[in-house]
Amino acid sequence: MNQTAVDQAFFIYFYLSLSILSIAVIVSKNIIHSAFFLLIFLLHVAAVFLFLNSEFLMVIQIIVYVGGVLALFVFAIMVMNIKEELKHRRFVRFAGAGILVSLLFFAVFYGFVKNVKVSSNPPPPNDVNLLGSLLYSYYLLPFEILSVVLLIALVAGIIIARKSPREEK
Amino acid sequence: MDTLYLIAVTIIKTAIYFGLLMLHVAYATYAERKVIGHIQLRLGPMVVGPHGILQPIADIIKLIFKEDIIPSAVDRRIFTIAPLISLTAALSTFAVIPVSEGWVISDINVGILYVLGIAGIGIYGIIFAGWSSNSKYAFLGGLRSAAQMISYEVALAMSLVGVILMAESFNLTEIVNKQAQYPMGMFLLPQIIGYFVFVVAMLAETNRVPFDLPEAETELVAGYFVEYSGIRFSLFYLAEYLAMFCMSALATICFWGGWTVPPFLVEIFPFIGIIPGVVWFLLKVYFHMFLFFWLRGTLPRYRYDQLMSIGWKVLIPLALINIVITSIIKYYS
Numbered sequence: 317m318n319q320t321a322v323d324q325a326f327f328i329y330f331y332l333s334l335s336i337l338s339i340a341v342i343v344s345k346n347i348i349h350s351a352f353f354l355l356i357f358l359l360h361v362a363a364v365f366l367f368l369n370s371e372f373l374m375v376i377q378i379i380v381y382v383g384g385v386l387a388l389f390v391f392a393i394m395v396m397n398i399k400e401e402l403k404h405r406r407f408v409r410f411a412g413a414g415i416l417v418s419l420l421f422f423a424v425f426y427g428f429v430k431n432v433k434v435s436s437n438p439p440p441p442n443d444v445n446l447l448g449s450l451l452y453s454y455y456l457l458p459f460e461i462l463s464v465v466l467l468i469a470l471v472a473g474i475i476i477a478r479k480s481p482r483e484e485k
Numbered sequence: 486m487d488t489l490y491l492i493a494v495t496i497i498k499t500a501i502y503f504g505l506l507m508l509h510v511a512y513a514t515y516a517e518r519k520v521i522g523h524i525q526l527r528l529g530p531m532v533v534g535p536h537g538i539l540q541p542i543a544d545i546i547k548l549i550f551k552e553d554i555i556p557s558a559v560d561r562r563i564f565t566i567a568p569l570i571s572l573t574a575a576l577s578t579f580a581v582i583p584v585s586e587g588w589v590i591s592d593i594n595v596g597i598l599y600v601l602g603i604a605g606i607g608i609y610g611i612i613f614a615g616w617s618s619n620s621k622y623a624f625l626g627g628l629r630s631a632a633q634m635i636s637y638e639v640a641l642a643m644s645l646v647g648v649i650l651m652a653e654s655f656n657l658t659e660i661v662n663k664q665a666q667y668p669m670g671m672f673l674l675p676q677i678i679g680y681f682v683f684v685v686a687m688l689a690e691t692n693r694v695p696f697d698l699p700e701a702e703t704e705l706v707a708g709y710f711v712e713y714s715g716i717r718f719s720l721f722y723l724a725e726y727l728a729m730f731c732m733s734a735l736a737t738i739c740f741w742g743g744w745t746v747p748p749f750l751v752e753i754f755p756f757i758g759i760i761p762g763v764v765w766f767l768l769k770v771y772f773h774m775f776l777f778f779w780l781r782g783t784l785p786r787y788r789y790d791q792l793m794s795i796g797w798k799v800l801i802p803l804a805l806i807n808i809v810i811t812s813i814i815k816y817y818s
Binding site: 322346348349352355359371372374375376378379382383386387388390391394395444 | 488489492560562563566570593594595598599601602603605606608609612613616617624627628631632635638655
């Protein structure tokens with residue numbers, strides 16, 4: 317058993333489990349079960365990043381998606397009344413449209429990926445230092461614009477959540 | 486062949502680390518009962534063995550042989566898996582924590598971020614346990630814990646940014662080695678604000694007194710694990726103590742110089758240099774564990790709104806000030 321065989325075994329495992337988990341997220345009736353499958357799914361995605369030799373992306377995946385996004389999802393689900401939701405029929409009404417959209421998506425996706433060549437030189441070993449210096453020099457403007465966009469979203473959220481002046485009276 | 490060899494070595498290392506960790510957790514419960522006992526002018530456990538030294542072993546045997554009761558109204562699948570999530574998250578953090586120079590399972594470049602990220606997964610165990618128990622007490626405990634851990638994780642991560650700036654690395658070994666240039670061989674003095682924020686946030690993050698609102702026994706019976714019994718209950722207990730050890734180790738590595746000896750001590754007592762690094766590391770970790778028990782014995786619990794305002798209005802601004810000051814000093818020196 318050499319390096320590539322072990323790599324391949326892991327790759328097949330992640331390929332299969334990612335597909336099964338993503339289907340399980342959609343199929344499960346209970347919304348908390350969906351959240352649970354999504355948790356495992358996101359951790360698997362992080363592991364795939366590790367296989368591509370990008371430790372930093374793996375950790376950011378865990379911190380942002382598992383620690384932040386999904387935690388807020390679960391928190392919001394908790395505050396809602398799930399027992400009510402369970403009685404509703406599943407969202408099968410738009411199944412045809414969903415299949416159509418996904419086919420279109422994958423067709424476009426294939427068009428993009430078709431001509432991609434994988435570069436043979438390995439990525440630089442210490443990617444964190446490189447990332448930092450690039451982010452604050454070459455990509456400074458997009459980085460700043462992104463942070464302003466996030467700030468706008470924050471301000472908008474506060475304005476929506478705040479009571480209107482009429483209500484306060 | 487190389488890969489298999491690597492896997493085998495890693496498994497052996499992990500097994501040794503795991504065994505030692507479990508021993509530490511068992512005796513941390515004993516130490517806690519003894520310390521709290523003496524603070525309250527009691528003796529603590531005294532029956533099993535001399536001074537109750539075999540008490541944790543007896544406790545483990547009792548918990549393993551107890552019946553694992555699963556109430557009929559719970560969500561069975563999530564209920565059984567929730568303690569495992571907490572435990573796995575707590576155990577996984579130790580994969581990157583170095584005990585001494587080179588004594589680490591995986592010396593990855595983003596160690597400090599990894600520990601913070603993986604430690605955050607532990608809340609899912611608590612939230613899922615609270616939800617699946619189908620009990621009001623457990624549910625409230627789970628909700629409180631979710632809100633608390635989301636808030637304090639921000640402060641915890643920000644308090645470490647100062648350390649990362651000074652060490653210029655995310656690697657835990659590198660952080661320890663960088664501290665040799667600073668006074669007393671630790672980041673404690675230059676990062677004193679960061680350390681203060683870290684200690685308060687670490688108490689909240691591990692659900693300990695004075696921030697143990699998720700398991701406040703006077704209001705919520707026991708909080709999120711009220712429906713658990715037997716081995717699954719002890720898994721939650723284990724996860725909590727492992728998280729405490731993890732945070733203590735992180736504090737030791739980031740602020741107390743890890744396994745290095747303070748240089749001024751070596752100057753006064755030259756023979757101290759022969760003590761291996763792992764002893765120093767453990768001494769510093771034990772100090773932080775003692776801090777946990779000590780605070781539990783002395784402080785009352787905070788109210789929930791106080792907890793939130795401390796997190797968002799005191800700790801996060803303090804951590805931000807610390808980042809700004811550290812950056813300015815670093816830029817001009």
